[in-house]
Amino acid sequence: MSSTGTDGAGLELKELEAGYGESMILRDISLRVKPGQVVCLMGRNGVGKTTLMKTVMGLIKPRRGSVHYAGRELTASPPDRRAKAGIGYVPQGRDIFPQLTVEENLLLGLESTDSRRRKAGIPESVYEQFPVLKQMLQRKGGDLSGGQQQQLAIARALVSEPKLLLLDEPMEGIQPSIVMEIERVIERIKASRSMAVLLVEQSLTFATSIANYYYVLDKGTIVAEGSSSALSEEQVRKHLAV
Numbered sequence: 504m505s506s507t508g509t510d511g512a513g514l515e516l517k518e519l520e521a522g523y524g525e526s527m528i529l530r531d532i533s534l535r536v537k538p539g540q541v542v543c544l545m546g547r548n549g550v551g552k553t554t555l556m557k558t559v560m561g562l563i564k565p566r567r568g569s570v571h572y573a574g575r576e577l578t579a580s581p582p583d584r585r586a587k588a589g590i591g592y593v594p595q596g597r598d599i600f601p602q603l604t605v606e607e608n609l610l611l612g613l614e615s616t617d618s619r620r621r622k623a624g625i626p627e628s629v630y631e632q633f634p635v636l637k638q639m640l641q642r643k644g645g646d647l648s649g650g651q652q653q654q655l656a657i658a659r660a661l662v663s664e665p666k667l668l669l670l671d672e673p674m675e676g677i678q679p680s681i682v683m684e685i686e687r688v689i690e691r692i693k694a695s696r697s698m699a700v701l702l703v704e705q706s707l708t709f710a711t712s713i714a715n716y717y718y719v720l721d722k723g724t725i726v727a728e729g730s731s732s733a734l735s736e737e738q739v740r741k742h743l744a745v
């Protein structure tokens with residue numbers, strides 16, 4: 504199997520199958536995210552994008568196939584081990600704690616890290632990315648606007664300084680000015696070359712302007728992939744239009 508072996512860098516999924524109970528959702532998924540790359544996962548509603556993100560994070564156990572990250576096999580590893588290996592996850596739907604303050608929400612991002620990082624506290628770089636949060640540290644998460652909650656959810660994942668960030672539809676349901684702010688954050692992450700990003704995003708503009716590479720999912724399998732600059736309107740019509 505040396506021809507399908509991992510080269511030790513980035514994320515590599517091989518022939519992954521996963522689902523819920525009896526229902527198989529993902530079939531034969533092979534995908535890579537190289538260090539420093541922004542990779543966009545596209546597809547219509549319900550095709551399995553969130554299921555794929557959860558499988559990468561270890562929230563769903565695959566029935567077949569493998570997950571490697573940074574040269575280590577993580578297929579059977581629980582989510583906390585994956586977090587320690589450098590994978591950060593921002594689930595769909597701004598999953599913050601509304602009753603906790605912004606600062607308490609951010610501190611939760613340190614829970615899955617080692618003691619050295621916990622002692623160091625919230626890195627200043629997080630506030631540089633999201634200055635609005637610094638002004639709101641004592642506010643309850645639930646009192647923030649939708650866009651601010653999304654920024655908090657991303658900031659919480661960045662607190663542990665992951666090397667791979669999984670973002671599930673971060674632009675969904677937020678106003679255009681905040682969409683631009685989140686796009687700028689992803690652009691800065693890309694420019695820093697210190698972190699890779701795998702994100703679920705439907706916007707063709709985003710996929711072609713920021714992402715390096717795209718995958719299109721349909722009914723649980725990858726039906727198209729390529730360099731983002733080559734993503735055409737025709738492919739979008741074929742695979743993504745409702």
Ligand SMILES: Nc1ncnc2c1ncn2[C@@H]1O[C@H](COP(=O)(O)OP(=O)(O)OP(=O)(O)O)[C@@H](O)[C@H]1O
Binds near residue numbers: 546547548553554595
């Ligand atoms: N917890 C669950 N138990 C059983 N089936 C589920 C569960 N979560 C999702 N599914 C099913 O798995 C399939 C894929 O769902 P998934 O959320 O991964 O799709 P998606 O591409 O992320 O869609 P969306 O863009 O709407 O979030 C759907 O048919 C969905 O009904």
